[in-house]
Amino acid sequence: MAAAGSTRDAARTRRTLLDAAVRAVLAHGATVSLEAVAREAGVSKGGLLHHFPSKDALFTGLVDDLLDQFTAAVEAQLDPHDDRPGRLARAYVRAIFADLEPADSAENTREHTTLMAALGHLPQVLARAQEDGRRWKAAFAADGLHPQRSTLVIRAADGTATASLYEGRLEPGELTETRDLLLALTEETGPLWEGLPRAEPG
Amino acid sequence: MAAAGSTRDAARTRRTLLDAAVRAVLAHGATVSLEAVAREAGVSKGGLLHHFPSKDALFTGLVDDLLDQFTAAVEAQLDPHDDRPGRLARAYVRAIFADLEPADSAENTREHTTLMAALGHLPQVLARAQEDGRRWKAAFAADGLHPQRSTLVIRAADGTATASLYEGRLEPGELTETRDLLLALTEETGPLWEGLPRAEPG
Numbered sequence: 001m002a003a004a005g006s007t008r009d010a011a012r013t014r015r016t017l018l019d020a021a022v023r024a025v026l027a028h029g030a031t032v033s034l035e036a037v038a039r040e041a042g043v044s045k046g047g048l049l050h051h052f053p054s055k056d057a058l059f060t061g062l063v064d065d066l067l068d069q070f071t072a073a074v075e076a077q078l079d080p081h082d083d084r085p086g087r088l089a090r091a092y093v094r095a096i097f098a099d100l101e102p103a104d105s106a107e108n109t110r111e112h113t114t115l116m117a118a119l120g121h122l123p124q125v126l127a128r129a130q131e132d133g134r135r136w137k138a139a140f141a142a143d144g145l146h147p148q149r150s151t152l153v154i155r156a157a158d159g160t161a162t163a164s165l166y167e168g169r170l171e172p173g174e175l176t177e178t179r180d181l182l183l184a185l186t187e188e189t190g191p192l193w194e195g196l197p198r199a200e201p202g
Numbered sequence: 203m204a205a206a207g208s209t210r211d212a213a214r215t216r217r218t219l220l221d222a223a224v225r226a227v228l229a230h231g232a233t234v235s236l237e238a239v240a241r242e243a244g245v246s247k248g249g250l251l252h253h254f255p256s257k258d259a260l261f262t263g264l265v266d267d268l269l270d271q272f273t274a275a276v277e278a279q280l281d282p283h284d285d286r287p288g289r290l291a292r293a294y295v296r297a298i299f300a301d302l303e304p305a306d307s308a309e310n311t312r313e314h315t316t317l318m319a320a321l322g323h324l325p326q327v328l329a330r331a332q333e334d335g336r337r338w339k340a341a342f343a344a345d346g347l348h349p350q351r352s353t354l355v356i357r358a359a360d361g362t363a364t365a366s367l368y369e370g371r372l373e374p375g376e377l378t379e380t381r382d383l384l385l386a387l388t389e390e391t392g393p394l395w396e397g398l399p400r401a402e403p404g
Binding site for chain 1: 229230231308309312315316318319320322323328331332334335350353354356357358359360361362363364365367368369370379380383384386387394395
C-alpha cells in the first residue's frame with residue numbers, strides 16, 4: 001500500500017512539474033531555467049532534478065506528454081461499433097474538431113503550437129515528434145483508406161486547427177461543414193484523383 | 203529627387219525595424235520592450251517611435267508584413283497562361299509547397315508560427331489576421347471551384363506546413379505526392395462528397 005501510495009504521489013508530482021514547465025516555456029521560451037520551472041511548480045530544484053535530471057529530459061517529457069494527450073484524445077473518439085475502413089481517420093477528425101469547438105480553442109491551439117515552436121528544434125524533442133509521426137503513419141496505413149485519402153483528410157484537419165491560430169475561433173457553421181466533409185471523405189476508400197471529371201454546376 | 207531618396211531611406215529603415223522586431227519577438231516573446239527592439243535594430247528609441255509610435259503599431263506592422271509577404275508569394279505563383287477555374291488555389295498550393303522544399307523550411311514555418319502564436323492574441327493583430335482571412339475567402343469564392351474543394355485543398359496545404367513544425371523537414375517524395383494530389387484536385391470544379399462510391403482497389 002505504501003508503495004502504491006508513493007507511486008501515486010510520484011505521478012502527481014510529475015504532473016505538477018510538467019504543468020509548471022508548460023507555463024514557464026510559454027512565458028519565457030526554451031531558454032527558461034530549471035530553477036524557474038521549479039519555482040513555478042513550488043518544489044526545490046533537487047525535487048525537480050529527481051524527476052527530470054536535465055532540461056532535455058524535462059522538455060522531452062513535456063512533448064511526450066503533449067503527444068500522448070493527443071493520442072488519448074483520438075483513442076477516446078474511436079467508435080467501438082465502427083469497424084469499417086477509415087475508423088481511425090474518423091476518430092482523428094472528431095478529436096481535432098472537438099478541440100476547436102470551445103470558445104477558448106484558439107488559446108489551446110496557440111499553447112500547443114507555441115510549445116512545439118519553442119521546443120521542436122531541440123534534437124531529442126524532434127526525434128520524439130518524428131517517432132510519433134511514424135507511429136501515426138503506420139496506424140493510418142492499416143486504416144483501410146487509400147493513402148491519398150488519409151493524407152488529405154489528416155492534413156486538412158491539421159490545417160483547420162492552424163487556421164484558428166491566425167483567425168481566432170473559427171465560425172461554428174464553417175467548422176461543422178468542414179468536419180462533415182472530412183468525415184464523408186473517409187466513407188469511400190479509393191484514390192481521390194483518378195475520378196472522372198464531373199460536369200460543372202450551372 | 204531628395205524626396206524620393208528620403209522615401210527610400212524611410213522604407214529601408216522600416217524594413218530594418220521590422221526585421222529587428224521579428225528577431226526580438228522570436229527571442230523574448232510579445233513582452234519584449236521597444237527599447238530592446240530599437241537596440242536590436244541599431245537605432246534610437248526615438249527613431250523607432252518615429253516609424254512605429256507604439257508597440258501595438260509595431261506588432262501590427264510586423265504581422266501585416268508577414269501576411270503581405272505570403273500574399274506576394276501566392277501572386278508570384280499565379281500562372282499568366284492559366285485562366286481555368288482553380289487558378290488561385292493552384293498558386294496557393296505552389297506557394298506553400300515552394301516554402302517547404304528548402305532544407306531550412308521547418309525553421310521558416312517555426313518562425314512564422316512562433317510570431318503568430320506570440321502576437322495573435324493581441325486584438326489589433328487578430329483583427330488584421332481576420333481581415334486577411336476574409337480577403338482570402340472572397341478571393342477563393344471567385345476562383346470557380348466548389349467551396350468544399352477550395353476549403354479542402356487550402357486546409358490540407360496549411361496542414362502540410364504545420365506538419366513540418368512537428369516533424370521537421372518533410373520527406374521530398376511525400377511533399378511532391380501531396381502537392382500533386384492537391385493540384386490535381388483543383389482540376390475538377392464540383393463538390394467532393396456527392397461523388398459515387400468507387401470500387402476498392404484489389
